[in-house]
Amino acid sequence: MWRFLGRRFVQMLITLLLFQAVTYFLIDAQPGDIADLLTLDPNIPPAERERLRAQLGLDRPPAERFITYIGNFYRGNLGVSFQEYPRPVIDIIKERLPRTVVLFLTASILSFWTGFVTGKILAWRRGGWIEYASTITGVTLYTVFTPWFALMMIWLFAVALNWLPAGKFLDPLKWLDAPISANAVFARMIWSSFFALVIVFVGFWFSNRVPRRQRLVLRAASLLVPLVGMLLYWRLSGLGFYAWDIARHLILPVLTVTLIAYGGTMLLTRTSMLETLREDYVLTARAKGLPDKVVRDKHVARNALLPVWTGLVFSLGNSVSGGIITETIFSWPGIGLTLLNSALVADIPVAMGTLTVVGVMTLISHLIADIGYAFLDPRIRYH
Amino acid sequence: MTKPLLSVENLTMHYTTRGGEVAAVDDVSFSLHEGEALGLVGESGCGKTSVAMSILRLLPDNARILGGQIWLGDLELLSLPEPEMQKVRWGRISMIFQAAMNSLNPVYRVGDQIIEALELHWGDISRQQARERVAELYQLVGLDPALMDRYPHEYSGGMRQRAVIAMALACNPDVIIADEPTTALDVIVQDRILKRLTEIQKKIGMAMIYISHDIAVIAEVSHRVGVMYAGKLVELANTVNIFERPLHPYTAGLMASIPSIHGEKRDLVTLGGEPPNLLHPPSGCRFHPRCARATGICIEQEPPFQDYGNGHYAACWHPMEVDYGSH
Ligand SMILES: Nc1ncnc2c1ncn2[C@@H]1O[C@H](COP(=O)(O)OP(=O)(O)OP(=O)(O)O)[C@@H](O)[C@H]1O
Ligand code: SF4
Ligand SMILES: [Mg+2]
Numbered sequence: 176m177w178r179f180l181g182r183r184f185v186q187m188l189i190t191l192l193l194f195q196a197v198t199y200f201l202i203d204a205q206p207g208d209i210a211d212l213l214t215l216d217p218n219i220p221p222a223e224r225e226r227l228r229a230q231l232g233l234d235r236p237p238a239e240r241f242i243t244y245i246g247n248f249y250r251g252n253l254g255v256s257f258q259e260y261p262r263p264v265i266d267i268i269k270e271r272l273p274r275t276v277v278l279f280l281t282a283s284i285l286s287f288w289t290g291f292v293t294g295k296i297l298a299w300r301r302g303g304w305i306e307y308a309s310t311i312t313g314v315t316l317y318t319v320f321t322p323w324f325a326l327m328m329i330w331l332f333a334v335a336l337n338w339l340p341a342g343k344f345l346d347p348l349k350w351l352d353a354p355i356s357a358n359a360v361f362a363r364m365i366w367s368s369f370f371a372l373v374i375v376f377v378g379f380w381f382s383n384r385v386p387r388r389q390r391l392v393l394r395a396a397s398l399l400v401p402l403v404g405m406l407l408y409w410r411l412s413g414l415g416f417y418a419w420d421i422a423r424h425l426i427l428p429v430l431t432v433t434l435i436a437y438g439g440t441m442l443l444t445r446t447s448m449l450e451t452l453r454e455d456y457v458l459t460a461r462a463k464g465l466p467d468k469v470v471r472d473k474h475v476a477r478n479a480l481l482p483v484w485t486g487l488v489f490s491l492g493n494s495v496s497g498g499i500i501t502e503t504i505f506s507w508p509g510i511g512l513t514l515l516n517s518a519l520v521a522d523i524p525v526a527m528g529t530l531t532v533v534g535v536m537t538l539i540s541h542l543i544a545d546i547g548y549a550f551l552d553p554r555i556r557y558h
Numbered sequence: 559m560t561k562p563l564l565s566v567e568n569l570t571m572h573y574t575t576r577g578g579e580v581a582a583v584d585d586v587s588f589s590l591h592e593g594e595a596l597g598l599v600g601e602s603g604c605g606k607t608s609v610a611m612s613i614l615r616l617l618p619d620n621a622r623i624l625g626g627q628i629w630l631g632d633l634e635l636l637s638l639p640e641p642e643m644q645k646v647r648w649g650r651i652s653m654i655f656q657a658a659m660n661s662l663n664p665v666y667r668v669g670d671q672i673i674e675a676l677e678l679h680w681g682d683i684s685r686q687q688a689r690e691r692v693a694e695l696y697q698l699v700g701l702d703p704a705l706m707d708r709y710p711h712e713y714s715g716g717m718r719q720r721a722v723i724a725m726a727l728a729c730n731p732d733v734i735i736a737d738e739p740t741t742a743l744d745v746i747v748q749d750r751i752l753k754r755l756t757e758i759q760k761k762i763g764m765a766m767i768y769i770s771h772d773i774a775v776i777a778e779v780s781h782r783v784g785v786m787y788a789g790k791l792v793e794l795a796n797t798v799n800i801f802e803r804p805l806h807p808y809t810a811g812l813m814a815s816i817p818s819i820h821g822e823k824r825d826l827v828t829l830g831g832e833p834p835n836l837l838h839p840p841s842g843c844r845f846h847p848r849c850a851r852a853t854g855i856c857i858e859q860e861p862p863f864q865d866y867g868n869g870h871y872a873a874c875w876h877p878m879e880v881d882y883g884s885h
Pocket of ligand 3: 608656
């Protein structure tokens with residue numbers, strides 16, 4: 176396993192380098208450069224323009240400039256933003272990346288989980304209007320045009336019902352006398368949720384290993400403890416008001432991305448369940464006298480999960496491009512929106528940096544998917 | 559005679575398909591005694607698996623049992639509530655499936671799949687006891703107990719087959735139904751496993767229904783043989799009688815297809831004619847289109863399943879050898 180991970184890491188590095196080379200030279204091939212932009216003024220003499228070029232290193236051949244860029248990149252220096260000069264690009268990424276990760280990770284987990292559970296139940300209860308209605312819902316969500324759907328969600332929840340804010344990361348009016356910055360609050364939100372989730376998971380994991388009576392108690396406790404803990408933490412720190420403001424802004428984009436991804440997972444799970452149902456080992460499981468629910472969850476669903484997990488890998492690719500659209504529509508200041516803005520104003524260091532981050536995120540999510548697959552299917556062994 | 563362990567009485571089962579009703583099992587009756595091995599033989603599609611699945615009530619959704627009763631001791635299985643039936647499955651009747659190669663779930667360790675059945679039916683067994691039981695079963699079927707922590711894909715076909723047999727034996731069932739358990743294996747492995755299965759059956763003394771389309775295999779394993787044709791049981795007798803004096807022309811045809819000594823095994827195809835279409839079964843005796851002895855009555859009326867003495871039953875208007883006593 177470790178050898179596999181080591182080899183995989185090297186592969187990922189090479190892929191990333193190739194990706195960076197392609198993006199670098201593509202951007203470089205665009206007509207005009209920053210010197211042109213800065214020296215548009217006709218009063219600036221050509222000699223001065225050349226001097227600026229040399230100062231910025233733009234007179235060097237592209238290959239040499241790329242090597243310099245890569246060298247700096249792997250030493251953690253991604254340059255500075257033109258637009259927010261002289262803010263380092265790495266600083267911008269550190270601020271925006273958590274927002275994107277939180278949005279898409281939450282939505283991915285939610286949609287995968289709900290899609291799998293409902294798809295599983297639907298495959299078991301065939302026929303009737305429930306199957307009909309859910310199939311139509313699934314296909315609609317799966318095929319819907321993302322921007323239109325996002326706008327409809329905004330219209331419904333932010334305009335018609337007026338339950339949630341229409342977009343953005345927070346409501347500036349509420350933060351006028353905030354004790355700490357929004358980014359710091361957001362970081363605390365991430366950490367506290369992480370610990371809460373760990374408690375829930377460990378609790379549920381242990382609950383499967385204890386006698387039935389204690390199981391319910393343990394499960395209830397592992398839900399209640401983090402809940403109460405969270406409430407106390409935000410209450411006592413006095414930051415609850417601000418955290419809630421960010422959370423409220425998070426709900427609508429998360430809901431939208433979840434729903435869009437939900438349809439595919441649900442339909443795929445249903446199909447996969449129906450196919451697995453025909454397997455001989457399912458008949459064996461029934462013949463063994465196992466109750467229906469055990470046959471469904473332990474034997475059918477466990478195997479039906481494999482293709483659904485593979486489907487997740489493919490949908491990860493889409494979520495990158497979908498991410499830019501969603502972040503733009505909800506004005507969610509994450510990596511996607513930053514990438515789009517920087518491209519529009521020719522802020523090349525930021526565009527390069529965010530594109531690289533998108534590449535890294537894609538590579539990492541594929542790695543996680545592969546490792547997950549090895550855990551799910553004993554027939555797969557990585558050496 | 560003692561009370562039978564399992565008795566199937568007038569079982570009739572149809573599949574509903576788009577093309578119409580498939581009469582897969584029609585008025586089939588037989589019984590199984592303690593320690594007995596009963597062979598069910600017949601060509602592909604005659605309803606052998608359907609009989610087995612009816613006994614365990616594992617039929618697909620489109621199947622309907624139209625009549626009959628199945629008694630396991632004092633329990634009538636067809637009217638048993640589902641939770642009770644779940645206890646019967648594997649606890650009292652277990653099965654080795656036709657596709658035994660794929661009967662193991664690929665994502666769980668083989669030993670754990672056997673332990674799953676043990677924990678279900680022997681509730682108060684500890685993990686350690688269960689593992690010991692699996693080791694014991696592995697030895698019984700000729701597998702290295704160390705293999706129980708491996709996954710199915712790490713087993714060869716023959717090993718999987720043995721593991722499936724071990725699983726079927728796990729809870730000491732009263733009856734084991736083996737539905738062509740060796741068809742997917744090569745001949746040598748097939749032979750070895752068959753031998754092991756008959757040995758175990760004798761040693762443990764459990765009752766077994768052995769299903770096959772290969773009459774030579776049936777002859778090797780069973781005390782009594784039932785011959786099925788187109789959803790009907792057409793002859794039933796002890797193995798010696800059925801081989802020496804078959805009454806039904808179909809059975810006689812089957813016998814002729816056995817190679818004399820251990821030559822190559824021929825299939826039932828030698829019988830000539832098409833196997834019947836169960837969507838529209840022939841009138842009267844279902845065998846009449848292929849029968850050399852058929853007369854008018856065979857086309858018009860179904861022959862009754864009749865006792866010819868010595869526990870030898872057959873359904874035929876013109877049996878091969880009527881006079882049982884004079885022999
Ligand atoms: N689910 C089903 N729906 C409709 N017809 C079926 C179904 N299962 C089996 N049949 C039909 O019922 C008849 C009996 O099938 P069954 O599987 O019991 O035969 P078999 O004797 O076990 O044959 P084989 O030796 O091929 O296993 C066949 O004609 C088959 O086509
Ligand atoms: S009843 Fe008639 S057709 Fe049927 S097997 Fe006997 S002789 Fe042949
Ligand atoms: Mg069969």
